[in-house]
Structures are given as structure tokens and as C-alpha cells.
Amino acid sequence: MAGSLVYNRREEFDWVLVGVVFLISTIGILNLYSTGVASGAPELYLTQLYWVVLGGIGSFIVAIIDYKHYERYGYFAYGAGIILLIMVLVFGKEVGGSVRWFAIGEFRFQPSELMKVLLVVGLAKYLHHDPKAEGRKLEDLFVPALMTGLAMVLILKEPDLGTALLCILVFFSIMMLTRLTFRSTMALLLSTPIVAIVGWSYLMKDYQKQRVISFWNLFVDPEADKLGAGWHANQSIIAIGSGEVTGKGYLQGTAGPHHFLPECRTDFPFSVFAEEHGFLGAAGLVFLYLFLIMWCIRIASQSRDRFGSVIAVGIGSIIFWHVVINLGMVMGIMPVVGMTLPLFSYGGSSVLTFMLGFGLLLNVSIHRYRRSYGT
Template identity: 40%
Template structure:
């Protein structure tokens, strides 16, 4: 029996999407190099910890991938419920850091439940639509529950406040609904409603019913005109543009970026690490990272399209779309195409919860790939 079990595990290991694993390792390696660079040529305090986290995350990804996808479909509502409870706990007893209450202490660990919710929401929506008959997908009654599943964590995350993660949850949930085949009329209505909400948010500034925090208004106005306050609210994006523009085609060379090394760049190891990469490796380096990101998405989409299990296909597609949103928002943010909302660059920015949750999400995609129906299944 042990021999049969070992053969089963070996067969699953061989069935892993190893091309995806190699792409993830390539992007993460670029992150290690950048963290080493922004620390002035030292593994401390960021690169060494990031390498350790990635190693642990890689093992988690493989372990999750070896577990039957039917187990994860069964676990989906529980994962969502636990993440929701933890988000509520953050509001009650969360740890405050950098002016926001986003973490919760569990023993010696500090976790960020909003990161967990990103994948738990995708799991819950994929499980919901996997059980729902196709003819009911766009009926109003059956659209209501997924909307509630999305809006509850969005509201809790906005309370922390964390506008960037709230946007990602909203967009990620909407992406799964789109992949499930929900009528485009709902999305048109959502866009119209979102436009009205933006107008209401701007109109609420300075009133008793102000809808977002003052610093979030500053980010919006800085996005619209960063030159209005280049040494204050516009400092981040102004320095980011200087760094990116100075890189040119080939960059200044590894560890030769002056903006980062002279500490002109804020958050150079987290949200704005892409600007350091652009300064040191130029257009060629940033394009290479973008190509690697797109290849990861392509491998996920190919796996999703070829998967005859609806839950596995929706889950893989949801993971791919959530991953796309992460790097698209970060790059748009540092290039001045979007307001600064505090979204890290996946697998490259320094961070614990974000990397582990992202690799766990790719583990779910691997599980869907390994255990997809074959032949006459």
C-alpha cells in the first residue's frame, strides 16, 4: 500500500505545471536581486527573509497542489467564513501599523486577513458557480448572493482603511462573475454605479458624510496633478517618475540606481520597487518582468480553458485575473496612471502575507491542473 501511495504522489508531482513553477521562481529571483540592491548590497534586512518566505511558500504551493481539487471545493465556504471572521476581528482587536488597522496577532504571528480574503473570495465564488446551473447564472436572484459575498469583505476592508485591497477584492470578485458567464448588462450597471459613486466620493469631501479618509483624497488629487505639491503629497510619484525616466533603454546598471541608493524613493522595497527595477535595468528589464508576468497568466488561462471541471476552471481563471490585477495596479500606480493605493508588486515587493497567500493561490491552480478530468472521467 505504501508503494502505491508513493507512486501516486510521484505521479502527481510529475503532473505539476512545472513551467508555471519555473516562471514563479524566475520572477521571485528578480525580486531577491532587487531587495539585495535597495539594501545597498546586503541580504539584510529584506532579501534573506524574502528568500526564506518564498521557499516556504513554494512548499505550501506544492502541498496544496497535491491535494484533490474536490477537497478545496468542499473547503471553499469554510475558507471564506474564516477569512470574514478574521476581518471582523481586525476591526475589534487588530494591530495598528502605519496609520491603518489591517493586521491581527495570533500568538507570535501577525497576519493580514485581507490578503487571505483575496483567494478565499475567489474560492467561494468558484464553488458557488460550479454548483449553479448555467441557465440561472444571470437571473437577478442568483446574482444577489455573489454580490453579497463580494461586498461584505469590501466594506470591512474599507473600514481598516485599505482602499487598494478593497478595489482588488471588488475587481477580483467581478472577474470570477464575468468568467462564470454573468450577463454583461450587470457589469454595465456596475460601471455606471461606480461612476456615480466616484462623483459622490468627490462631492463628500469636507462634509459630515465624507466617504473616504483625508489622505485618500490627497492621493486622488496627487494622481490628477502631482506637480501641485512635489515635496509633499506628490513626492512619491514625482520621485518614481524621475527614477523610471532616468533608466532609459538599458538602465544604469545593477546596484547603480541613484534614486533608490540615496533614499529619494519612498517605500523602495515594497510598493515602489518597480521604479528601482526600471532605473537599474531600464525598458528592457521592465519589459522582461512584464513578459514573465504575462506568461504566468497564459499558462493559467490555458490550464483553465482545458479543464472540464467547472470549479477548477473558474478557480484557475480567478487566480489568473487576481494576479493580473495585482501587477497591473502596482505598475499603473508607480507610473502615475492610477492613484497610489498601496498595492505591492507580486513576488518582487517585500512582504510576508502577500507572498504566502499568492503562492497558496497558485497551489490551488496546480491542484485544479493535476486533478482535472481526463479521458472518460
């Protein structure tokens, strides 16, 4: 069994994971249709559909190749990601003041999206080979921190604040999975304000700072600055709140179809959904994400080796932090930071990245009864 490249046992297939992903993607596409239909750009939901199908096929391919092969090339994958990040800084296409994309004809590819997953793979490989019976000391954190830091610095160079933030959150999440000494835990916790201060002082753009400030102002006085930088947050809250219990009905919302929420397809699709489907719909969607993340933890706990566990927790944490930051933003309990809602936000790179992640998850899941392997 161990030698076979391709999985062939139907009874171990994770139908639940596939079902949840399918459900979220489908709702997401229908929701995108609603945001686009009145704006005269309904074809965007089709584009998204193509990405989901393409990503879905990709994820199956990723899933059926036994992940022990990925483990073997773990550092190689991480290294390839780093090289892509460097290349994008050199050859990338500048859009809106930041260099994040490779442009290949019509297609634009964002390596920093991919890097999130590759970082998880790299960290999993390291932790796979570095078990600790006692608590992990500060020096034991050095290599993973360096791997994360290198990726972060390159991403911040673009700059892509949200993804850099996400990398550090993923790093924390994975480290919390391991056994840490008290000193290591404190060091990790203390590094958060330091990173925040350094980020605010040197790395954040004025418009980003403005959004944080306006978030704070909105928090203090919800009526202030409604037309300025507080517009998005304010309109998003109005859209969500106005959905009430059952919502205004599909295609009947105002935020998306009527343009009260610019950027609603990438950053605010949840507001559109919550307006049209109300508390029942929105809470249901939140539950789906909760279920998905809980399922990731379940997959991690069922895995028989460290690599699989770290992969599942890492991918789960990517999804978790995306959901937390996006929902926090659209519900007005966090600043507006451009962060996609997994499989709900429009965008090819984002969809492909999450699909790649699901492929890995599925892989870990369907190989859970395989005997652990060594190298």
C-alpha cells in the same frame, strides 16, 4: 484515481508555472537586495527569501491535495476568512491608523490578504453549483455580490482601501467569465461609478484623497507639487525613465539605494528594477507577468470543471489587478494606491497569499486531465 488524495503523475506536473513563479520570486529577491544594500538594511531580502521558501513549500502542499476537497469545504473557507476579518477588527493591531494585522510575536499577519484568495474559493464554489445555460439575470448575481460585499465592508472597516478595491475587481473579473444578460452587464458597469463616489465621499482618508488629487495635478502639470504629495509619483517616473535602454546596472540605481523613493520595497520595487535594468529588463519583467496571467487563463480553459476554471481565473485576476494597479501607479498613469507587485514587493502576508494562490493554480493545472467529478 478519483479516490486518491495525493497526486502522483509526474508527466502532468506544470513546470512552466513553477518556473515562471520561481523566476519572478528570484528577480524580486535580488531587487530587494538592491533596495536595501545601501540603506543599511540588506537583511530584508533574506526575510523575503524565507517567506518565499516557506510559501513555496506551502504552495506544494496546497497543490498536491486534490482541489475537489477544497470545493467541498469552499463555503467553510470563505466563512473562516470572514471570521478572521471580524476578529482582526476586534483584536487586531493598529499600525499607522488602520487595523489590519494580527500580531503574533514578531510575525504580523494580515487577514485581508488571505481573504482575496478565500473569496475566490467561495465564489468558485457558488458558481460550481449554479451553471446557467441562458444569461445570468440580475437576481443570479445577488449571492456572489453579497459574498463580495460582506468581505469588502469588513476590509474597508480596517480600512484597507486597496484590498477592498481588489475584491470588487476580482468579483467583476469572475462575473465576466460567466454568461450575463444585458441588464446584468449594465448593472455591473453602472455600479462602478457609484462605488467610486461612495468610496470618495465616505470611505477614503484625507491622505488617500490627497494622493489622488496629486496624481491628477501631476498629470496636468508634471512639475507641480514635487516635494509634497506628488513626490512618490514624480521620483518613481524619474527613476524608471532614467534607466533608459539598458539601465544603470545592478546596485547602481538611485531610487532605491539612495532613498529617493521611500516605501520602495513595498510599493515601488519596480521603479528600482526599471532604473537598474532599463527598458530591456523592465519590459522583460512585464512580459513575465503577462505570460503568468496568460498561463492562468490557459489553466482555466483546460480545467474540466467549473470550480477549477473559476479558481484559475480568480487567482489570475488577483495577480492581474495587482500588477495593473502597481505598474500603473509606478509609471504615473494611475494614482498612488498602496498595492503590491506580486512576489516583487516586500512583505510576508503578500508573499504567502500569492504562494497560496499559486498552490491552487498548480493544483488546478496538474489535475487538468483528471475526469471531472461530481459530489
